[in-house]
Amino acid sequence: MLSLSSLSALCALAVAVLAVDPAPPTLTYLFSVNLTFAEPISIGSVPYGTRDLLTISGGNAVGPKISGTVGKGLDWGLTSRQGVFSPDALYSLHTDDNATILIFEKGHAPHVHILFETASPKYEWLNSAVAYATGGPNEVGVGLDVWQ
Ligand SMILES: *[C@@H]1O[C@H](CO)[C@@H](O)[C@H](O)[C@H]1NC(C)=O
Numbered sequence: 001m002l003s004l005s006s007l008s009a010l011c012a013l014a015v016a017v018l019a020v021d022p023a024p025p026t027l028t029y030l031f032s033v034n035l036t037f038a039e040p041i042s043i044g045s046v047p048y049g050t051r052d053l054l055t056i057s058g059g060n061a062v063g064p065k066i067s068g069t070v071g072k073g074l075d076w077g078l079t080s081r082q083g084v085f086s087p088d089a090l091y092s093l094h095t096d097d098n099a100t101i102l103i104f105e106k107g108h109a110p111h112v113h114i115l116f117e118t119a120s121p122k123y124e125w126l127n128s129a130v131a132y133a134t135g136g137p138n139e140v141g142v143g144l145d146v147w148q
């Protein structure tokens, strides 16, 4: 049985451990992507803000882990009453080495998280990856830098 003094020593240790900031996770740069858009369709004012259907018409990705061209996609983002845009996008990416990757992107601008889905053995690792991306509007549409 634990004595009262060893128990309080353990509690002190736990407090000391909790007081230390955890090390931030390290990020690996994957790629940067530019998305181009077709004419948006405005759904208008809905219960949680303003909804738009943004058709992703193309684009391209360049980076150390993935390079390719963006196929088609859709972003049905919501702009809150406070003016925060929350993208909710799905689009395909065809890599330069002939793999097709589905990209799921969600977040609050300018920060999003990305999940991937692919049948390609080479990019199998993407199926369990979680990526963080940040970016915003640029001359061509929207640009994002993506890290795992
Ligand atoms: C995206 O477009 C910007 C502005 O034209 C350009 O500077 C950048 O290199 C492009 N990035 C990619 C991944 O093509």
Ligand SMILES: *[C@@H]1O[C@H](CO)[C@@H](O)[C@H](O)[C@H]1NC(C)=O
Pocket: 098
């Ligand atoms: C590209 O991938 C598709 C689908 O897996 C396949 O049918 C096609 O033969 C591939 N093309 C090349 C050039 O490897």
